[in-house]
Amino acid sequence: MSDLRVRNPGWAGNTGEFDLTEEQVRGDDFVGTRPVEGGHPAATPSYAYMRAERDPEAPLFEGPYAERFEKLLTRYPEKRAALLPTLALAQEVRGHVSPETMARVAELLDLPDAYVRGVTSFYTMYNKREVGRFLIQVCTNISCNLCGADDVLEAFLSTTDTELGEISKDGDFTVVEAECLAACGFPTCVQINSRYYENVTPADVPNILDRLKERGE
Ligand code: FES
Known part of the structure; x- marks a missing residue:
């Protein structure tokens, strides 16, 4: 058993390993029954909001995404209440929420542009500009900070050869x-796209980055 497994670097608290796939952690059924168009309407707001594969220029809410958007609307008493999951859906497709995307969402939900911009800018979960395929969010708050988060952050920055918020050359x-x-x-x-990595130390960083590149998730 590797050192990583002993320290329980799980997925959102699950006992796991850094190399587990989503299917292995959540179960084949869960992942296998999560179609792009949303499946059962009850499941539509529960999708991962950050995926590695996306296109900043992709059409919004067309084809299966239009279907999922319509299902989202059925989950709420009024259109404006669907704003957060609609923004999440847009981010899933494009990877970030640009002013143009916000305007389109405002149009679809009959909301003022300023209202959508206000909500989007309030939540850090919505990327306001493009990010790399893997968005690595290192918690530097008190508990993690006391346990060396600054060193972990520095290890991610130096290994990816980036400054904070910058996209790596690749x-x-x-x-x-x-x-x-x-x-x-x-x-x-550390949250990477929609997945948690726990008990991360600077020594784990090259390993995590290599695995992300290898398996693409
Ligand atoms: S301080 Fe709470 S997860 Fe880092």
Whole structure:
């Protein structure tokens, strides 16, 4: 058993390993029954909001995404209440939420542009500019900080050869600081796209980056 497994570097608290796939952690059924168009309407707001594969120029809410958007609307008493998952859907498709995307969302939900911009800029989960295929969010809040988060952050920045918020030359990585990720019992916690890596130390960083590049998730 590797050192990583002993320290429980799981996925959102699950006992796991850094190299587990989404299918292995969540189960084939869950992943296999999560079609792009949303499946059962009850499941539509629960999609991963950051994926490695996306296109900043992709059409918004067309084809299966239009279907998922329509299902989202059925989940709420009024259109404006669907704003957060609609922004998440847009980010899933394009990787970030540009002013143009915000305007389109405002149009679809019959909301003022300023309202959508206000909500989008309030939440750090929405990327306001393009990021690498893997968005690496290192928690530097108190618990993680006391356990060496600054060194983990520095290791991600130096290994990817980037500054904070910058996209690496190969387009793969963007490293940012995050506030508490609610995994304080497993410092340092790092969120990469929609997945948590817990108990991360600087020594783990090259390993994590290599695996991301290898398996593309
Ligand atoms: S302080 Fe890092 S997860 Fe809470």
